[in-house]
Amino acid sequence: MFADTIRITAVKTLVVNAEMRNWIFVKVETDQDGLVGWGEASLNWKTRAVTGAVEDLEPLLLGKDPRDIEQILRTLNKHSYYRLGIIGATAVSGIEHALWDIFGKSVNLPVWRLIGGKVRDEVRVYTHLGLGDMKSVYETFDPSALRDKALQVVEMGYDALKVVFIPYSHYTVDIPSRRHVGRMMETLRDAVGEGVDIMIDFHGRPASVSAALQYIEELIPYRPMFCEEPVQPGDTEALRMVSERAGCPIASGERLVGFKEFEPLFQQKALNIIQPDLNHTGGILEGKRIAAAAEQAFMGVAPHNPNGPLAGAAALHFDISTPNFVIQEEMSGAVPWYDDVVSTPMRRVGSAWQVPYTPGLGVEINEKEAAKHPFKPEVMHTLGAVLADGTVVDW
Structure with missing residues (x-):
């Protein structure tokens, strides 16, 4: 059983290059031994931007109870001042997944419940x-x-x-x-x-x-x-x-x-x-x-x-x-x-x-194995979206 009060102590990212795409995993740590949450914030061709956004958002999360998901989302969206756009929203999404994972684990229920x-x-x-x-x-x-x-x-x-x-x-x-x-x-x-x-x-x-x-x-x-x-x-x-x-x-x-x-x-x-x-x-x-x-x-x-x-x-x-x-x-x-x-x-x-x-999202990450596949720039498929006369078009 976990304590009635749970606090976020850190928010980290783990990038895994899956050959044609980088996966950005978000790890939310708490002050309870063994209680961490995992989410995903992958966005093609924006890996470094999203990991930077997660790092920028981390101070808004420290000390918060991860189960207060609605309140945390309001904080992340409103206290960022400028609208977040796709990069910021992707960072928030990965964090939010991890919060649900923690919530489910804390009550021993799958998130869908x-x-x-x-x-x-x-x-x-x-x-x-x-x-x-x-x-x-x-x-x-x-x-x-x-x-x-x-x-x-x-x-x-x-x-x-x-x-x-x-x-x-x-x-x-x-x-x-x-x-x-x-x-x-x-x-x-x-x-x-x-x-x-x-x-x-x-x-x-x-x-x-x-x-x-x-x-x-x-x-x-x-x-x-x-x-x-x-x-x-x-x-x-x-x-x-x-x-x-x-x-x-x-x-x-x-x-x-x-x-x-x-x-x-x-x-x-x-x-x-x-x-x-x-x-x-x-x-x-x-x-x-x-x-x-x-x-x-x-x-x-x-x-x-x-x-x-x-x-x-x-x-x-x-x-x-x-x-x-x-x-x-x-x-x-x-x-x-x-x-x-x-x-x-x-x-x-x-x-x-x-x-x-299984409780939470039901995901387990082998961080040692993940480290074998570090960040690499993704393949730019978009470079082929050019017509015969040189006009650049939508990919």
Whole structure:
């Protein structure tokens, strides 16, 4: 048993290079022997900025009771004075995960019990081509390679997968590009059959509503589960126009920070599925607020998560306790030594995570093993987002 009064004594970061991405683990220590919490604050190409943000926020946490999560979040957001943006919000998210981990451990309960309890018996998940290999995810534009990689995912037991094969685009779409997208989708559907759901991530590449709709027209005959981020985030009206005309569900939200950035989507009913990233949008508690508002706007929730294992654990507890949850993105086993560095509560049976009952988030970190994979600069995939005439476009 732990004392009635618990105080935070330190907040630290541990960076683990997972080959194509750095994982930023956040460790919150307390004055109780053995009571620490772990969270994740990974943000691609911003590793040093986020670890610096966590260090800057640490003085606001020292001496606080880690179970006063709402009060701590108000302190982190309001006493920073300037709005935190994606870097600061990611740092806060990782800290918040760790606070829930401590809370659960302190009362010997899994986090999902503390945030609403269980509303489902398993959590449906999907993954990407290459099972997390970033080159496969972002650089598969050949139909035969697409087919082979998709079949590998299905053979692993998944009944849903997501692909990124929309070309780097501008304001208009040429006929060959449209036809290529159609061929890719036809190949994919023929390979996996109708029993596997397919999601297409546009990555915000089209620079206009008309360009997005032209690509969607090619995909519709093959019944996508949803098309994701067909236009850049932030333009609610453009997203609403796509959703109204698409003929299939539209999803977005991974790059939005906090409830306030999601609110216009709910007010205009601008899409069908929201995709908050609990690693970036402020944490689990903010995610629950977003999900509740989405439910009132007749929207499902499919949390974004191409991040590391602790982000996955946080998403698992969120999904178990969220009524309008649809499906969860995941990248477990993204590197061969995954299980040497971290043990997680995610146990997959077929295409579903099972419900864990271990206290807290259920994560254990082997810091000695983690030290074998120190920080490295990540691969800059974005450098390829250039058209033939030299125009830099959205990645």
